[in-house]
Amino acid sequence: MAPFTLRAGSLRARTATLTITLASLLSFAGNAAASTAPARPYVPTPYPVVERMLEMAALQPDDHLIDLGSGDGRIAISAVKDWNAGSALGIDLNSARLAQAQQNAEEAGVADRVRFERADLQETDLSDASVLTVYQLNAKNLWLQPVILKNMNPGARVLTHSFDLGEWEPDQSDTVEGGTVHMWTVPASVGGKWQLTTAEGTEALILIEQSYQRVVGSAEIGGEPMMLSEPHLHGNEIRFTIDSRQYVGKVEGDRIVPLEGTDVAVGWNAQRI
Ligand SMILES: C[S@@+](CC[C@H](N)C(=O)[O-])C[C@H]1O[C@@H](n2cnc3c(N)ncnc32)[C@H](O)[C@@H]1O
Incomplete structure (x- = not known):
């Protein structure tokens, strides 16, 4: 077998080749990332966190809850089935999850009081919700704070899993199994x-x-x-x-x-x- 020898010229040539190859790989990766955005993982709120959110909301029979991005419907369904809310609406863009949520509501026997609608949460009218729940994994909360203050009635409660609403401090927060729950009450305008x-x-x-x-x-x-x-x-x-x-x-x-x-x-x- 010929002994392996490394010559300066060949190292430069190989380095150049490697650089070109990495550059083309990176460029390919960049193009791929731009053309096929990675699918966001579906992460539902764990049931103990759902329980704590709805307990904090102190739901009453005249409450109408909206869950923005309702996933499998667990918050909306539990609100009417286990926590006394009169009615609930779940909003989601994902048709498969909406179908699952509808089936779950039927199996839970609450389909007459829970609705699921395909809509963009940023275009949802919040004015008739007395309780709003939200769990979004990205920065969707940034637009939410002024929308809540402008459109929801004083006294309405807002509960989030995981994220806050900027400078608007929550009235109450709790940690359940590593998840943070915050609650706000929409204030009347009195200034x-x-x-x-x-x-x-x-x-x-x-x-x-x-x-x-x-x-x-x-x-x-x-x-x-x-x-x-x-x-x-x-x-x-x-x-x-x-x-x-x-x-x-x-x-x-x-x-x-x-x-x-x-x-x-x-x-x-x-x-x-
Ligand atoms: C993190 S999951 C939360 C599901 C459920 N609320 C829970 O807490 O278990 C977020 C859900 O929001 C939905 N979603 C994401 N962006 C949305 C949008 N712009 N409009 C409506 N739903 C959206 C997703 O399809 C997903 O089902």
């Missing part, structure tokens, strides 16, 4: 100036600054600044204290109407100005 009239006819000017569900405020009565303490907003319920008197009210667009309670002010109202 701005309000005129509060007490039962005795005293008028107070209220100024509220709002960042999502967080509120701070100040008050003025007869030109005198007053402390507006312990302001709190949850959905469309707002509470605050002025001069040791607690006000608890329901935000209805441009007015706030008093809610009953123990040791709370009665007979007042507030109007946005």
